[in-house]
Amino acid sequence: MIYLNIHEAKTNLSRYLERVESGETIMLCRRNTPIAQITPLSPKRSTPRPIGLSKGEVAVTPAFFEPLPESLIAAFYGD
Numbered sequence: 001m002i003y004l005n006i007h008e009a010k011t012n013l014s015r016y017l018e019r020v021e022s023g024e025t026i027m028l029c030r031r032n033t034p035i036a037q038i039t040p041l042s043p044k045r046s047t048p049r050p051i052g053l054s055k056g057e058v059a060v061t062p063a064f065f066e067p068l069p070e071s072l073i074a075a076f077y078g079d
Contacts, residue, residue, distance in 0.1 A: 002026045003034070 002019065004026050009016060016026055016038075026038040 003029055003032075005029050005032065 002016070002024060004016065006028065009026070009028060020026060020038055020040050023040055025040075027034045028036040028038060
């Protein structure tokens with residue numbers, strides 16, 4: 001991890017972004033106090049994410065569609 005003060009980051013941003021692209025992380029500091037972290041993004045997926053990965057793992061019972069109790073609804077409004 002690279003610790004970098006704001007002035008140094010502004011002066012040499014292109015050079016440090018190349019290092020981030022290669023996988024390094026930068027801790028951005030103000031007067032040697034960390035305030036932000038710059039990390040590389042994960043690579044973009046080459047194939048679309050499949051739909052239905054959790055199919056069959058979750059069951060929605062008929063009770064899910066029943067009205068909520070009045071006491072619970074009142075709790076949402078702070079009563």
